[in-house]
Amino acid sequence: MEHTDILVDYSRAQFALTALYHWIFVPLTLGLTFIIALMETIYYKTKDDKYKTITKFWMGLLAINFAIGLATGIIMEFEFGTNWSNYSWIVGDIFGAPLAIEGLMAFFMESTFFAVMFFGWDKVSKKAHLTSTWLVAIGSNLSALWILIANGWMQHPVGMSFNPDTARNEMENFWEVIFNPNAVSKFLHTISSGYVLASLFVISISAWYLLKKRDTAFAKKSIVIAASFGLISSILMLSTGDESAHQVALNQPMKLAAMEGLYKGEDRAGIVAFGLLESEKEIGDDKDPFKFMFEIPGALSFLGYHDINAFVPGIDDLVFGNKEHNILSVKEKMVIGKKAVTALTDYKKYKKDGDTIAMNEALKIFKANNHYMGYGYLKDPKDAVPNVALSFYSFHIMVGAGSWFLILFILILYFSMKNELASKIWLLRLGVITLPLGYVAQECGWIVAEAGRQPWAIQDLLPVGMATSNVAATSVMITFWLFAILFTTLLIAEIKIMLTQIKIGPEGH
Numbered sequence: 001m002e003h004t005d006i007l008v009d010y011s012r013a014q015f016a017l018t019a020l021y022h023w024i025f026v027p028l029t030l031g032l033t034f035i036i037a038l039m040e041t042i043y044y045k046t047k048d049d050k051y052k053t054i055t056k057f058w059m060g061l062l063a064i065n066f067a068i069g070l071a072t073g074i075i076m077e078f079e080f081g082t083n084w085s086n087y088s089w090i091v092g093d094i095f096g097a098p099l100a101i102e103g104l105m106a107f108f109m110e111s112t113f114f115a116v117m118f119f120g121w122d123k124v125s126k127k128a129h130l131t132s133t134w135l136v137a138i139g140s141n142l143s144a145l146w147i148l149i150a151n152g153w154m155q156h157p158v159g160m161s162f163n164p165d166t167a168r169n170e171m172e173n174f175w176e177v178i179f180n181p182n183a184v185s186k187f188l189h190t191i192s193s194g195y196v197l198a199s200l201f202v203i204s205i206s207a208w209y210l211l212k213k214r215d216t217a218f219a220k221k222s223i224v225i226a227a228s229f230g231l232i233s234s235i236l237m238l239s240t241g242d243e244s245a246h247q248v249a250l251n252q253p254m255k256l257a258a259m260e261g262l263y264k265g266e267d268r269a270g271i272v273a274f275g276l277l278e279s280e281k282e283i284g285d286d287k288d289p290f291k292f293m294f295e296i297p298g299a300l301s302f303l304g305y306h307d308i309n310a311f312v313p314g315i316d317d318l319v320f321g322n323k324e325h326n327i328l329s330v331k332e333k334m335v336i337g338k339k340a341v342t343a344l345t346d347y348k349k350y351k352k353d354g355d356t357i358a359m360n361e362a363l364k365i366f367k368a369n370n371h372y373m374g375y376g377y378l379k380d381p382k383d384a385v386p387n388v389a390l391s392f393y394s395f396h397i398m399v400g401a402g403s404w405f406l407i408l409f410i411l412i413l414y415f416s417m418k419n420e421l422a423s424k425i426w427l428l429r430l431g432v433i434t435l436p437l438g439y440v441a442q443e444c445g446w447i448v449a450e451a452g453r454q455p456w457a458i459q460d461l462l463p464v465g466m467a468t469s470n471v472a473a474t475s476v477m478i479t480f481w482l483f484a485i486l487f488t489t490l491l492i493a494e495i496k497i498m499l500t501q502i503k504i505g506p507e508g509h
Contacts, residue, residue, distance in 0.1 A: 007473040008465050011083045014480040016450070018076045020443055021487040025069025025494075027442050030144055030191050031198025032062045033137035035229055037130075042225075044130050054218055056121070057506040058202065061498055063118055068494045072487060083476060087457050087467035094160050094171045095150050098178075102146035110139030144194075145187050152183025154458055155449070156251040162370055164347055164363060169461070182247045186449075189240035192233050193445060196405055199230025200431075200438040203412065205502055207431035210422050218506045223431075224416050231409040237402060242303060248452075249304030252459060254318050254384065255452035258391035260300055261289045262314040265322060269312035270295035271303065274396065277389055283319055283382055315388070319381050330381035337376025340369035374461040383463075386454040394444040394451070401441035408434055 036058050043051035080088050116124060116132040159176030160169045203226045209219035248256045261277055275293025301310040311325055321329030343366035350359035378384060415421040453459060457467040
Protein backbone atom coordinates (compact mmCIF):
# COMPACT_ATOMS: atom_id res chain seq x y z
CA MET A 1 0.00 0.00 0.00
CA GLU A 2 1.30 3.41 -0.91
CA HIS A 3 0.74 7.00 0.14
CA THR A 4 3.18 8.61 -2.24
CA ASP A 5 3.18 11.73 -4.33
CA ILE A 6 2.58 9.54 -7.38
CA LEU A 7 -0.56 8.03 -5.81
CA VAL A 8 -1.94 11.44 -4.88
CA ASP A 9 -1.11 12.96 -8.25
CA TYR A 10 -2.69 10.15 -10.25
CA SER A 11 -5.74 10.03 -7.98
CA ARG A 12 -6.21 13.76 -8.55
CA ALA A 13 -5.55 13.39 -12.27
CA GLN A 14 -8.05 10.55 -12.63
CA PHE A 15 -10.81 12.42 -10.82
CA ALA A 16 -10.04 15.60 -12.76
CA LEU A 17 -10.18 13.65 -16.02
CA THR A 18 -13.54 12.14 -15.11
CA ALA A 19 -14.98 15.44 -13.88
CA LEU A 20 -13.84 17.41 -16.93
CA TYR A 21 -15.23 14.83 -19.36
CA HIS A 22 -18.46 14.56 -17.36
CA TRP A 23 -18.85 18.32 -17.46
CA ILE A 24 -18.81 18.30 -21.24
CA PHE A 25 -22.25 16.66 -21.11
CA VAL A 26 -23.91 18.02 -17.95
CA PRO A 27 -24.34 21.76 -18.70
CA LEU A 28 -25.90 21.02 -22.08
CA THR A 29 -28.47 18.78 -20.37
CA LEU A 30 -29.21 21.44 -17.72
CA GLY A 31 -29.98 24.11 -20.30
CA LEU A 32 -31.28 22.17 -23.29
CA THR A 33 -34.03 20.54 -21.22
CA PHE A 34 -35.46 23.98 -20.42
CA ILE A 35 -35.10 25.23 -24.01
CA ILE A 36 -36.95 22.12 -25.22
CA ALA A 37 -39.64 22.66 -22.59
CA LEU A 38 -40.10 26.23 -23.82
CA MET A 39 -40.30 25.05 -27.43
CA GLU A 40 -42.90 22.41 -26.58
CA THR A 41 -44.89 24.96 -24.58
CA ILE A 42 -45.06 27.15 -27.69
CA TYR A 43 -46.24 24.10 -29.67
CA TYR A 44 -48.87 23.32 -27.01
CA LYS A 45 -50.17 26.90 -27.05
CA THR A 46 -50.06 27.52 -30.82
CA LYS A 47 -50.86 24.00 -32.09
CA ASP A 48 -48.29 24.76 -34.82
CA ASP A 49 -46.69 21.47 -35.94
CA LYS A 50 -43.52 23.33 -36.92
CA TYR A 51 -42.76 23.75 -33.23
CA LYS A 52 -43.38 20.05 -32.66
CA THR A 53 -40.76 19.29 -35.32
CA ILE A 54 -38.37 21.77 -33.71
CA THR A 55 -38.94 20.24 -30.24
CA LYS A 56 -38.42 16.66 -31.41
CA PHE A 57 -35.20 17.53 -33.26
CA TRP A 58 -33.53 19.11 -30.23
CA MET A 59 -34.93 16.36 -28.04
CA GLY A 60 -33.09 13.79 -30.14
CA LEU A 61 -29.77 15.57 -29.64
CA LEU A 62 -30.51 15.84 -25.91
CA ALA A 63 -31.03 12.07 -25.70
CA ILE A 64 -27.59 11.40 -27.17
CA ASN A 65 -25.95 13.81 -24.74
CA PHE A 66 -27.92 12.52 -21.74
CA ALA A 67 -26.97 8.89 -22.27
CA ILE A 68 -23.22 9.49 -22.47
CA GLY A 69 -23.25 12.02 -19.63
CA LEU A 70 -24.95 9.43 -17.44
CA ALA A 71 -22.12 6.93 -17.98
CA THR A 72 -19.37 9.36 -16.97
CA GLY A 73 -21.34 10.54 -13.92
CA ILE A 74 -21.75 7.03 -12.53
CA ILE A 75 -18.01 6.38 -12.86
CA MET A 76 -17.20 9.64 -11.06
CA GLU A 77 -19.35 8.73 -8.05
CA PHE A 78 -17.71 5.30 -7.78
CA GLU A 79 -14.30 6.98 -7.62
CA PHE A 80 -15.14 8.38 -4.19
CA GLY A 81 -15.02 4.80 -2.91
CA THR A 82 -12.14 3.51 -5.00
CA ASN A 83 -9.67 6.42 -4.95
CA TRP A 84 -10.90 8.60 -2.09
CA SER A 85 -11.99 6.18 0.62
CA ASN A 86 -10.30 8.18 3.40
CA TYR A 87 -12.20 11.24 2.26
CA SER A 88 -15.43 9.23 2.14
CA TRP A 89 -14.83 7.92 5.66
CA ILE A 90 -13.97 11.29 7.19
CA VAL A 91 -16.80 13.34 5.63
CA GLY A 92 -19.18 10.73 4.23
CA ASP A 93 -21.80 11.50 6.90
CA ILE A 94 -22.18 14.99 5.40
CA PHE A 95 -21.06 14.66 1.80
CA GLY A 96 -23.05 11.48 1.23
CA ALA A 97 -26.41 12.90 2.32
CA PRO A 98 -26.92 15.34 -0.60
CA LEU A 99 -25.73 12.71 -3.08
CA ALA A 100 -28.19 10.17 -1.69
CA ILE A 101 -31.03 12.71 -1.91
CA GLU A 102 -29.96 13.54 -5.47
CA GLY A 103 -30.31 9.89 -6.46
CA LEU A 104 -33.65 9.33 -4.72
CA MET A 105 -35.38 12.64 -5.36
CA ALA A 106 -33.96 14.07 -8.56
CA PHE A 107 -32.23 11.45 -10.71
CA PHE A 108 -35.09 8.92 -10.64
CA MET A 109 -37.58 11.69 -11.36
CA GLU A 110 -35.49 12.90 -14.28
CA SER A 111 -34.96 9.39 -15.70
CA THR A 112 -38.60 8.32 -15.30
CA PHE A 113 -40.09 11.30 -17.08
CA PHE A 114 -37.33 11.28 -19.70
CA ALA A 115 -38.79 8.02 -21.01
CA VAL A 116 -42.27 9.56 -21.23
CA MET A 117 -40.87 12.70 -22.86
CA PHE A 118 -38.87 10.82 -25.49
CA PHE A 119 -41.15 7.85 -26.28
CA GLY A 120 -44.57 9.16 -25.28
CA TRP A 121 -45.50 11.52 -28.12
CA ASP A 122 -48.32 9.31 -29.41
CA LYS A 123 -48.99 7.44 -26.15
CA VAL A 124 -49.99 10.20 -23.72
CA SER A 125 -51.96 13.44 -24.06
CA LYS A 126 -50.25 16.64 -25.16
CA LYS A 127 -50.67 18.08 -21.68
CA ALA A 128 -49.17 15.00 -20.01
CA HIS A 129 -46.27 15.02 -22.44
CA LEU A 130 -45.59 18.71 -21.84
CA THR A 131 -45.69 18.10 -18.07
CA SER A 132 -43.17 15.29 -18.47
CA THR A 133 -40.86 17.55 -20.45
CA TRP A 134 -40.93 20.23 -17.77
CA LEU A 135 -40.38 17.62 -15.04
CA VAL A 136 -37.29 16.36 -16.87
CA ALA A 137 -35.93 19.91 -16.93
CA ILE A 138 -36.73 20.44 -13.25
CA GLY A 139 -35.34 17.02 -12.31
CA SER A 140 -32.03 17.55 -14.10
CA ASN A 141 -31.57 20.88 -12.34
CA LEU A 142 -32.54 19.37 -8.97
CA SER A 143 -29.79 16.80 -9.55
CA ALA A 144 -27.35 19.65 -10.02
CA LEU A 145 -28.68 21.34 -6.86
CA TRP A 146 -27.84 18.45 -4.54
CA ILE A 147 -24.48 17.75 -6.15
CA LEU A 148 -23.52 21.42 -5.85
CA ILE A 149 -24.67 21.52 -2.22
CA ALA A 150 -22.13 18.75 -1.60
CA ASN A 151 -19.45 20.59 -3.56
CA GLY A 152 -20.27 23.91 -1.89
CA TRP A 153 -19.74 22.24 1.48
CA MET A 154 -16.27 21.15 0.36
CA GLN A 155 -15.49 24.78 -0.45
CA HIS A 156 -16.94 26.11 2.81
CA PRO A 157 -17.63 23.38 5.43
CA VAL A 158 -20.50 24.31 7.77
CA GLY A 159 -23.11 22.57 9.92
CA MET A 160 -20.84 19.85 11.28
CA SER A 161 -18.39 18.93 14.02
CA PHE A 162 -15.43 16.55 14.22
CA ASN A 163 -15.96 13.46 16.40
CA PRO A 164 -12.57 12.50 17.91
CA ASP A 165 -13.86 9.02 18.82
CA THR A 166 -14.67 8.06 15.23
CA ALA A 167 -12.26 10.48 13.50
CA ARG A 168 -15.14 11.65 11.30
CA ASN A 169 -16.90 14.91 10.59
CA GLU A 170 -20.55 14.48 11.50
CA MET A 171 -23.53 16.58 10.46
CA GLU A 172 -25.09 18.76 13.15
CA ASN A 173 -27.32 21.06 11.11
CA PHE A 174 -28.76 19.74 7.85
CA TRP A 175 -30.37 23.07 6.96
CA GLU A 176 -27.10 24.95 7.43
CA VAL A 177 -25.49 22.59 4.91
CA ILE A 178 -28.33 23.08 2.42
CA PHE A 179 -28.46 26.86 2.71
CA ASN A 180 -24.69 27.29 2.80
CA PRO A 181 -24.21 30.63 0.93
CA ASN A 182 -21.33 29.14 -1.03
CA ALA A 183 -23.52 26.27 -2.24
CA VAL A 184 -26.43 28.56 -3.16
CA SER A 185 -24.25 30.93 -5.21
CA LYS A 186 -22.40 28.01 -6.81
CA PHE A 187 -25.66 26.34 -7.83
CA LEU A 188 -27.15 29.46 -9.38
CA HIS A 189 -23.93 30.35 -11.20
CA THR A 190 -23.45 26.80 -12.47
CA ILE A 191 -26.94 26.25 -13.83
CA SER A 192 -27.06 29.70 -15.44
CA SER A 193 -23.76 28.95 -17.19
CA GLY A 194 -25.29 25.66 -18.36
CA TYR A 195 -28.23 27.58 -19.80
CA VAL A 196 -25.80 29.82 -21.67
CA LEU A 197 -23.95 26.81 -23.13
CA ALA A 198 -27.22 25.20 -24.25
CA SER A 199 -28.21 28.47 -25.91
CA LEU A 200 -24.88 28.54 -27.75
CA PHE A 201 -25.43 24.92 -28.79
CA VAL A 202 -28.80 25.72 -30.40
CA ILE A 203 -27.48 28.96 -31.94
CA SER A 204 -24.41 27.27 -33.41
CA ILE A 205 -26.37 24.51 -35.14
CA SER A 206 -29.12 26.89 -36.27
CA ALA A 207 -26.53 29.30 -37.66
CA TRP A 208 -24.98 26.43 -39.61
CA TYR A 209 -28.37 25.70 -41.21
CA LEU A 210 -28.76 29.36 -42.14
CA LEU A 211 -25.28 29.44 -43.67
CA LYS A 212 -26.17 26.33 -45.70
CA LYS A 213 -29.53 27.93 -46.64
CA ARG A 214 -31.47 24.87 -45.53
CA ASP A 215 -34.27 24.43 -42.97
CA THR A 216 -34.23 28.20 -42.59
CA ALA A 217 -37.67 28.54 -40.95
CA PHE A 218 -36.67 25.94 -38.35
CA ALA A 219 -33.31 27.63 -37.78
CA LYS A 220 -34.74 31.14 -37.40
CA LYS A 221 -37.31 30.07 -34.82
CA SER A 222 -34.74 28.02 -32.89
CA ILE A 223 -32.12 30.76 -32.88
CA VAL A 224 -34.51 33.41 -31.56
CA ILE A 225 -35.67 31.18 -28.70
CA ALA A 226 -32.07 30.24 -27.83
CA ALA A 227 -30.75 33.80 -27.99
CA SER A 228 -33.60 35.09 -25.81
CA PHE A 229 -33.03 32.32 -23.26
CA GLY A 230 -29.27 32.90 -23.47
CA LEU A 231 -29.55 36.64 -22.89
CA ILE A 232 -31.61 36.20 -19.74
CA SER A 233 -29.27 33.43 -18.58
CA SER A 234 -26.18 35.59 -19.21
CA ILE A 235 -27.55 38.35 -17.01
CA LEU A 236 -28.27 35.78 -14.29
CA MET A 237 -24.80 34.28 -14.76
CA LEU A 238 -23.10 37.66 -14.31
CA SER A 239 -25.03 38.48 -11.14
CA THR A 240 -24.46 35.05 -9.59
CA GLY A 241 -20.79 35.24 -10.59
CA ASP A 242 -20.52 38.41 -8.53
CA GLU A 243 -21.96 36.61 -5.48
CA SER A 244 -19.68 33.61 -6.07
CA ALA A 245 -16.64 35.89 -6.06
CA HIS A 246 -17.88 37.47 -2.82
CA GLN A 247 -18.14 34.04 -1.18
CA VAL A 248 -14.65 33.13 -2.39
CA ALA A 249 -13.27 36.35 -0.89
CA LEU A 250 -14.91 35.61 2.47
CA ASN A 251 -14.10 31.90 2.74
CA GLN A 252 -11.25 31.14 0.31
CA PRO A 253 -9.01 34.22 0.13
CA MET A 254 -6.07 32.21 -1.22
CA LYS A 255 -8.17 31.14 -4.20
CA LEU A 256 -9.16 34.76 -4.90
CA ALA A 257 -5.52 35.88 -4.74
CA ALA A 258 -4.50 33.11 -7.17
CA MET A 259 -7.36 33.97 -9.54
CA GLU A 260 -6.02 37.52 -9.82
CA GLY A 261 -2.28 36.80 -9.52
CA LEU A 262 -2.24 39.07 -6.46
CA TYR A 263 0.89 38.51 -4.35
CA LYS A 264 0.94 41.61 -2.17
CA GLY A 265 -2.33 42.66 -0.58
CA GLU A 266 -3.79 46.04 -1.46
CA ASP A 267 -6.45 48.51 -0.45
CA ARG A 268 -8.62 49.38 -3.45
CA ALA A 269 -7.24 46.33 -5.26
CA GLY A 270 -7.92 46.22 -8.98
CA ILE A 271 -9.05 43.45 -11.30
CA VAL A 272 -6.66 42.45 -14.05
CA ALA A 273 -8.69 42.82 -17.26
CA PHE A 274 -5.92 41.03 -19.17
CA GLY A 275 -2.28 40.30 -18.53
CA LEU A 276 0.62 37.87 -18.86
CA LEU A 277 2.07 36.34 -15.69
CA GLU A 278 5.81 36.35 -14.98
CA SER A 279 6.70 32.65 -15.00
CA GLU A 280 9.75 33.13 -12.76
CA LYS A 281 7.80 34.85 -9.99
CA GLU A 282 8.22 33.12 -6.60
CA ILE A 283 6.32 33.52 -3.36
CA GLY A 284 7.94 36.17 -1.18
CA ASP A 285 10.30 37.64 -3.77
CA ASP A 286 10.21 41.21 -5.12
CA LYS A 287 9.65 40.37 -8.79
CA ASP A 288 6.65 41.87 -10.54
CA PRO A 289 3.96 39.15 -10.95
CA PHE A 290 3.19 40.29 -14.51
CA LYS A 291 5.13 40.83 -17.69
CA PHE A 292 2.34 43.24 -18.60
CA MET A 293 -1.26 43.77 -17.56
CA PHE A 294 -4.18 46.17 -17.73
CA GLU A 295 -6.01 46.69 -14.44
CA ILE A 296 -9.41 48.12 -13.47
CA PRO A 297 -8.69 50.03 -10.22
CA GLY A 298 -10.72 49.15 -7.13
CA ALA A 299 -12.77 46.50 -8.93
CA LEU A 300 -11.40 43.49 -7.01
CA SER A 301 -12.08 45.11 -3.64
CA PHE A 302 -15.62 45.85 -4.74
CA LEU A 303 -16.17 42.42 -6.29
CA GLY A 304 -14.78 40.55 -3.30
CA TYR A 305 -16.04 42.61 -0.39
CA HIS A 306 -18.60 45.01 -1.94
CA ASP A 307 -16.41 47.87 -0.76
CA ILE A 308 -14.14 49.70 -3.22
CA ASN A 309 -11.74 50.62 -0.39
CA ALA A 310 -11.49 47.13 1.14
CA PHE A 311 -8.13 45.43 1.69
CA VAL A 312 -7.68 42.28 -0.39
CA PRO A 313 -4.96 39.97 0.99
CA GLY A 314 -2.41 38.66 -1.48
CA ILE A 315 -0.63 35.33 -1.61
CA ASP A 316 2.36 36.64 0.39
CA ASP A 317 0.04 38.00 3.11
CA LEU A 318 -1.73 34.68 3.41
CA VAL A 319 1.48 32.59 3.42
CA PHE A 320 3.68 34.78 5.65
CA GLY A 321 0.96 36.55 7.61
CA ASN A 322 -0.02 40.19 7.97
CA LYS A 323 -0.25 41.48 11.55
CA GLU A 324 -1.76 44.80 10.47
CA HIS A 325 -4.78 42.96 9.08
CA ASN A 326 -4.80 40.13 11.67
CA ILE A 327 -3.86 37.45 9.15
CA LEU A 328 -2.06 34.42 10.58
CA SER A 329 0.76 32.93 8.55
CA VAL A 330 0.48 29.40 7.23
CA LYS A 331 3.38 28.44 9.49
CA GLU A 332 1.44 29.62 12.55
CA LYS A 333 -1.60 27.66 11.39
CA MET A 334 0.60 24.60 10.88
CA VAL A 335 1.80 24.85 14.50
CA ILE A 336 -1.81 25.03 15.72
CA GLY A 337 -2.79 22.18 13.41
CA LYS A 338 0.04 19.93 14.61
CA LYS A 339 -1.12 20.51 18.21
CA ALA A 340 -4.55 19.27 17.20
CA VAL A 341 -3.16 16.22 15.38
CA THR A 342 -0.90 15.31 18.31
CA ALA A 343 -3.70 15.84 20.81
CA LEU A 344 -6.02 13.60 18.79
CA THR A 345 -3.41 10.85 18.75
CA ASP A 346 -2.86 11.24 22.50
CA TYR A 347 -6.60 11.23 23.16
CA LYS A 348 -7.03 7.86 21.43
CA LYS A 349 -4.00 6.42 23.24
CA TYR A 350 -5.13 7.57 26.69
CA LYS A 351 -8.66 6.39 26.04
CA LYS A 352 -7.37 2.95 25.11
CA ASP A 353 -5.20 2.92 28.26
CA GLY A 354 -8.12 4.03 30.44
CA ASP A 355 -6.34 7.19 31.65
CA THR A 356 -9.39 9.46 32.01
CA ILE A 357 -7.56 12.53 33.30
CA ALA A 358 -4.96 12.53 30.51
CA MET A 359 -7.67 11.71 27.96
CA ASN A 360 -9.79 14.72 28.96
CA GLU A 361 -6.75 17.01 28.91
CA ALA A 362 -5.83 15.82 25.40
CA LEU A 363 -9.44 16.36 24.29
CA LYS A 364 -9.38 19.89 25.67
CA ILE A 365 -6.20 20.68 23.71
CA PHE A 366 -7.70 19.16 20.57
CA LYS A 367 -10.90 21.22 20.75
CA ALA A 368 -8.89 24.40 21.27
CA ASN A 369 -6.84 23.80 18.10
CA ASN A 370 -8.88 21.61 15.73
CA HIS A 371 -10.08 24.57 13.57
CA TYR A 372 -6.68 24.44 11.84
CA MET A 373 -6.16 20.69 12.06
CA GLY A 374 -5.80 20.34 8.29
CA TYR A 375 -2.72 22.58 8.34
CA GLY A 376 -1.06 20.09 10.68
CA TYR A 377 -0.63 17.74 7.73
CA LEU A 378 1.10 20.25 5.45
CA LYS A 379 4.86 19.85 5.01
CA ASP A 380 5.70 23.38 3.87
CA PRO A 381 3.84 26.72 4.12
CA LYS A 382 4.09 27.11 0.35
CA ASP A 383 2.02 23.93 -0.04
CA ALA A 384 -1.03 26.05 0.84
CA VAL A 385 -0.76 27.93 -2.47
CA PRO A 386 -2.63 26.56 -5.52
CA ASN A 387 -1.29 26.69 -9.06
CA VAL A 388 -1.43 30.44 -9.67
CA ALA A 389 -1.06 30.36 -13.46
CA LEU A 390 -3.75 27.70 -13.88
CA SER A 391 -6.18 29.59 -11.63
CA PHE A 392 -5.43 33.00 -13.16
CA TYR A 393 -5.72 32.07 -16.83
CA SER A 394 -8.75 29.81 -16.30
CA PHE A 395 -10.59 32.56 -14.45
CA HIS A 396 -9.87 35.23 -17.05
CA ILE A 397 -10.74 33.00 -20.00
CA MET A 398 -14.05 32.19 -18.30
CA VAL A 399 -14.88 35.84 -17.60
CA GLY A 400 -13.80 37.04 -21.05
CA ALA A 401 -15.79 34.33 -22.80
CA GLY A 402 -18.88 35.05 -20.70
CA SER A 403 -18.75 38.71 -21.70
CA TRP A 404 -18.57 37.79 -25.38
CA PHE A 405 -21.56 35.43 -25.07
CA LEU A 406 -23.71 38.29 -23.77
CA ILE A 407 -22.71 40.46 -26.74
CA LEU A 408 -23.43 37.61 -29.18
CA PHE A 409 -26.95 37.08 -27.84
CA ILE A 410 -27.72 40.80 -28.12
CA LEU A 411 -26.42 40.96 -31.71
CA ILE A 412 -28.45 37.92 -32.79
CA LEU A 413 -31.66 39.26 -31.28
CA TYR A 414 -31.07 42.72 -32.74
CA PHE A 415 -30.63 41.47 -36.31
CA SER A 416 -33.43 38.91 -35.87
CA MET A 417 -35.86 41.69 -34.95
CA LYS A 418 -34.73 43.59 -38.06
CA ASN A 419 -35.18 40.38 -40.09
CA GLU A 420 -31.58 40.68 -41.29
CA LEU A 421 -29.94 37.76 -39.46
CA ALA A 422 -29.81 35.42 -42.48
CA SER A 423 -27.79 38.02 -44.43
CA LYS A 424 -25.24 38.61 -41.65
CA ILE A 425 -22.80 35.90 -42.68
CA TRP A 426 -20.09 37.18 -40.32
CA LEU A 427 -22.43 36.90 -37.33
CA LEU A 428 -23.64 33.43 -38.30
CA ARG A 429 -20.04 32.26 -38.61
CA LEU A 430 -19.30 33.71 -35.17
CA GLY A 431 -22.34 31.85 -33.85
CA VAL A 432 -20.98 28.55 -35.19
CA ILE A 433 -17.41 28.94 -33.90
CA THR A 434 -18.45 30.30 -30.47
CA LEU A 435 -19.76 26.91 -29.33
CA PRO A 436 -16.28 25.43 -28.64
CA LEU A 437 -15.47 28.58 -26.64
CA GLY A 438 -18.57 27.87 -24.56
CA TYR A 439 -17.22 24.45 -23.64
CA VAL A 440 -13.78 25.91 -22.86
CA ALA A 441 -15.38 28.47 -20.54
CA GLN A 442 -17.32 25.71 -18.77
CA GLU A 443 -14.19 23.67 -18.12
CA CYS A 444 -12.27 26.76 -17.01
CA GLY A 445 -14.96 27.47 -14.44
CA TRP A 446 -14.50 24.09 -12.81
CA ILE A 447 -10.72 24.36 -12.97
CA VAL A 448 -10.96 27.63 -11.03
CA ALA A 449 -13.32 26.08 -8.47
CA GLU A 450 -11.33 22.90 -7.89
CA ALA A 451 -7.69 23.68 -8.72
CA GLY A 452 -8.04 27.01 -6.92
CA ARG A 453 -9.03 25.16 -3.73
CA GLN A 454 -5.85 23.08 -3.66
CA PRO A 455 -4.25 21.67 -1.57
CA TRP A 456 -7.57 21.07 0.17
CA ALA A 457 -10.10 18.30 -0.40
CA ILE A 458 -12.14 20.05 2.31
CA GLN A 459 -11.17 23.70 2.69
CA ASP A 460 -8.73 24.12 5.63
CA LEU A 461 -9.73 20.75 7.13
CA LEU A 462 -8.51 17.92 4.93
CA PRO A 463 -5.56 18.08 2.50
CA VAL A 464 -5.86 16.07 -0.69
CA GLY A 465 -2.85 13.97 0.34
CA MET A 466 -4.75 12.67 3.37
CA ALA A 467 -7.95 11.92 1.45
CA THR A 468 -6.75 9.21 -0.93
CA SER A 469 -7.34 5.47 -0.63
CA ASN A 470 -4.72 3.01 0.55
CA VAL A 471 -4.23 1.45 -2.86
CA ALA A 472 -1.24 0.84 -5.08
CA ALA A 473 -0.31 3.79 -7.25
CA THR A 474 0.03 1.50 -10.27
CA SER A 475 -3.68 0.58 -10.01
CA VAL A 476 -4.66 4.23 -10.24
CA MET A 477 -2.22 4.83 -13.10
CA ILE A 478 -3.65 1.96 -15.13
CA THR A 479 -7.27 3.00 -14.59
CA PHE A 480 -6.38 6.61 -15.42
CA TRP A 481 -5.28 5.65 -18.92
CA LEU A 482 -8.17 3.20 -19.36
CA PHE A 483 -10.65 5.95 -18.46
CA ALA A 484 -8.87 8.42 -20.72
CA ILE A 485 -9.33 6.03 -23.66
CA LEU A 486 -12.93 5.20 -22.71
CA PHE A 487 -14.05 8.80 -22.23
CA THR A 488 -12.36 9.96 -25.41
CA THR A 489 -14.08 7.16 -27.33
CA LEU A 490 -17.45 8.14 -25.83
CA LEU A 491 -16.88 11.80 -26.73
CA ILE A 492 -15.93 10.95 -30.31
CA ALA A 493 -19.00 8.71 -30.55
CA GLU A 494 -21.29 11.48 -29.30
CA ILE A 495 -19.85 14.02 -31.74
CA LYS A 496 -20.20 11.62 -34.68
CA ILE A 497 -23.78 10.69 -33.81
CA MET A 498 -24.77 14.31 -33.28
CA LEU A 499 -23.16 15.44 -36.53
CA THR A 500 -25.02 12.69 -38.37
CA GLN A 501 -28.34 13.81 -36.88
CA ILE A 502 -27.60 17.47 -37.65
CA LYS A 503 -26.77 16.66 -41.29
CA ILE A 504 -30.02 14.69 -41.60
CA GLY A 505 -31.87 17.77 -40.34
CA PRO A 506 -35.19 18.29 -38.57
CA GLU A 507 -37.39 17.03 -41.40
CA GLY A 508 -35.42 13.84 -42.04
CA HIS A 509 -35.02 13.35 -38.28
